[in-house]
Amino acid sequence: MQNNQRPEPSSRPLLKTRRHLDPTVIENLLESAAILLPTPTMDYALSIFDKIDDPDSSAYNVMIRAFTMKQFPQKALILFKQMLENAVPFDEFTFPCTLKSCSRLRGRKEGKQIHAQIVKCGFWSNGIVLNTLIHMYANCGEIEIARKVFDGMPERDIFAWNSMFSGYVKSGYYEDAVRLFYEMRALGVRFNEITLVSVLTASGRLADIELGEWIAEYTRANGLVVNVNLVTALVDMYAKCGELDKAQRLFDQMDRRDVVAWSAMISGYSQARRCKEALDLFSEMQIANLHPNEVTMVSVLSCCAVLGTLETGKWVHLYIKKKRMKLTVTLGTALIDFYAKCGQIDSATEVFQMMPSKNVYSWTALIQGLANNGQGKKALKFYQLMRERNIEPNDVTFIGVLSACSHFGLVDEGHEFFNSMSKEFGIEPRMEHYGCMVDILGRAALIKEAYQFIKKMPFQPNAVIWRTLLASCRAHKNVEIGEEAVKQLVSLELMHSGDYILLSNIYASVGRWEDAMRTRNQMKERGIKKTPGCSLIELEGEIYEFLAEENAYPLKEVYCAAEDMIKQIKAAGYVPNTADARIDAEEDDKEAAVSHHSEKLAIAFGLIRTPPGATIRISKNLRVCTDCHNAAKIISKVYNREIVLRDRNRFHHFKEGSCSCNDYW
DNA sequence: TTAGGGTTAG
Structure with missing residues (x-):
């Protein structure tokens, strides 16, 4: 080149030679621009695509694949729709990437429409198409349809099996994943490292240490410890099975630890409620110069909430903002919970309002936080707002709602919410919900009603229920029912030191000092030690x-x-x-x-x-x-x-x- | 052209 200048990234030389009209050249150029060039955007590829008069299936396929790869699933689906509208025929390469985009978007409706096209175009026996179909259904929560596709396949390759495993794991069907793994082995089908990663996740969630250890041994025996994903899954499995020391040892032996490995180890400590160690590890991670991401921060914030370390948590929040981390539903919920547990309920509310998308976890964390911070009215207002937004409450949401009622003496509302659980939402109240109702009635001085409520429970009340009643008796000086509650606790052989103290305080509340002392002495005589209060x-x-x-x-x-x-x-x-x-x-x-x-x-x-x-x-x-x-x-x-x-x-x-x-x- | 690791509310 005479002027020593690099040519502009355009198709000028091609234009000069008129070779740009050659479809093969155009397609090669498009593929290079869309897939091979390491640019984060698709602008250049799109400019070439737009110059093609009648793009054929291959041109569309390249663009769909590139949009899927570069995290623009929506755009991939738009192109698929364009193909349909322009009557461009689909081929076997069109469907896998389009279905992958559906998976990313959790677009089960679009996925089903594409499934119809697959049948219509006669690709229902293509192995790769069916594999991605399984993956799409499993990822969109349609695990049963995924299994039907899987079962209907005349031949299943490792992709089909692995799609099924990951589908079960992502949908929380851990037992099914493990069962399928045993079936796979019984049939003598070969599995690979990817299979083991999914099965490890399942065994960790089920605390199935036996299966976990088997995979660990297999990994060692077959020299697979070089696979970071597999070793991270092993670390996670050990941590979830409560074997934190084994997890730590394995983590220490890793040659290369990425952010996921660190996050797995931190979350291991966090879930075991060894929060101080989790935060120490988080510091170590920073010394090792590894940058935490959204997932790491969720575990860190959860630890700050448990420990009540307001300043550390605030620093984490600042870091999140500074690094412009995405405020995902999970991260936002962890922040809400952290602020609420540290008594900073206004900051919790602020985070909630900043969140671009919220789910039942986020709403529940806020409602619970408000209720526990003495803002019961506001908690109920948010519950109403949640209903208006058509978010379905779950059993945990009602624990928050009912505890808000109990703090504010809202007996009638409490009853209404309690009854609405099964009537409107098909949620059968559990022991905890009955406990909340006893608390609502007890706090409102309706001790007899609380006692009757317990009597009518559809299952045996546990010690917490009787203790809640006992506490109400102490607050409202009811000796008779208090003694009955103690009788029940004695019969359940679950008397705690605190129960004696409560009974003693009930006697004290009505001036029966001798009975009060006698109760305390009884506790000492029976050798029940009180944790020093x-x-x-x-x-x-x-x-x-x-x-x-x-x-x-x-x-x-x-x-x-x-x-x-x-x-x-x-x-x-x-x-x-x-x-x-x-x-x-x-x-x-x-x-x-x-x-x-x-x-x-x-x-x-x-x-x-x-x-x-x-x-x-x-x-x-x-x-x-x-x-x-x-x-x-x-x-x-x-x-x-x-x-x-x-x-x-x-x-x-x-x-x-x-x-x-x-x-x- | 298809499959894999870490996260939230009681």
């Missing part, structure tokens, strides 16, 4: 301990001080109840959940008695729960006191009825 008050370096259940202060004095504070809280419009403590606690820490109530009493006592400027430290590893939070807010206003509550991770500063929080690690 103590609060520590840190004042000028000195630590003062408050033990509610011991005789550090006479029972009567502790009780009356707590009662006085509860009156103040009620006067300010909030109804405290032990059910919140139970909701707040870790699932495996029931003992702590129950003792939390006594702790709140101790805090109440401490708040009133301690001098200004004191820091109340929450004992054990519990978070400052909603009740404590609200109590402190109200006390700071009513008693005009500055209060600092401190739990494992945060300082909560209360002043004039509002709160600000700081992480301290």
Whole structure:
């Protein structure tokens, strides 16, 4: 070239020689522009395509394939429609990519229309077409149709089997995936690494460690440990089977760890509720210079929510914004849940409103968050809005809705929602929903009604139900039904230390101090140890301990001080109840959940008695729960006191009825 | 031209 300049990326030389009219040349050029050129857009390819007078099937196929590959599935389908309108004949290469685009878009309607075209054009026996058809149906939630196509195939290759496995796994039919794998082996069909990845996901979700170990052994024996996808699936399987040490060891041995491998390991710790370790690993990931993505952040935020590390979570949110990460439904929901659990309900609402798409999880997280942060009316408003948007609620949504009703004494509404579950939505109420109803009635002082409600339950009430009733009896001083609840708990052999404390407090509430002491002594005699419900008050370096259940202060004095504070809280419009403590606690820490109530009493006592400027430290590893939070807010206003509550991770500063929080690690 | 790993609400 004389002028040393590169030619413009156009077809000028071709035009000069008029070779651009040669269809073979045009098609090669189109393929290069659409598929081989590493450009993220399709502008150049489109300009060539538009110059072709009557594009044939091959030209369309190239464009459809390129749009599918470059993540423009919508455009691929538009071109397919154009082919139909322009009567361009489909061939065997048209369908696989078009169906893949349908899968990406979860377009089952479009997929079915394309299926009709496949039958019409006589491609119903083409193996590759059928394989992608299975994949499309399985990905669009039509797993039964996918299976019908699979079963109807005269010959199934590895693609057909793998499409079926991944379909089962993506739809959550893990047992079916495992069953099919055993069938495959019984038939002597060869599987490959891709098969194993899907089956590992299934065995992890089912906690089927036996199958998982078998695959791990197979992987080692056949030298497959070089496959990053397969090893990541193994790490994930071990983590989901509760074998975190094995998962970590395998992760450590990996030569190359990508963002998915790190995310799998972080989520492993997160799901095992080993949140501190998950966050440590997240720091390590950054030191290793690996960039987290949306999926990593979901696990990280979930840990921040559990630990109550507001500052860390806020940093994660800033990072998400700075890196312009996509606010996916999952990520948005994790953010809502994080902010709500840290008491920042306005930020949770803001995130919800920013989300481009929402599902039942996001709505439920917000409703639950609002209900737990004392905004029951708003929670119900969002439920109404959700219904107006035609989002179908599920069983979890109703736990949020019913708990909003209980915080606000909405008995009639509670009944209506409870009845609507099965009538309108075909959801049979579970133990938890009955528990919510008992709580609603109990908080509203309808103790007899709550008791009758339990009696009419269609299945045996569990200890939580009786404990909820017992807590209501304590709040509303009902000795008779309280004793009945205890009788039931004794018969179920599920009496906890907290139940004795509740019964003792019921006696105390009606001035039966001897019975109150007798109940506590009974607990000691029966060797039932109470998790110390103590609060520590840190004042000028000195630590003062408050033990509610011991005789550090006479029972009567502790009780009356707590009662006085509860009156103040009620006067300010909030109804405290032990059910919140139970909701707040870790699932495996029931003992702590129950003792939390006594702790709140101790805090109440401490708040009133301690001098200004004191820091109340929450004992054990519990978070400052909603009740404590609200109590402190109200006390700071009513008693005009500055209060600092401190739990494992945060300082909560209360002043004039509002709160600000700081992480301290 | 078709198949694969990590994520959310109780």
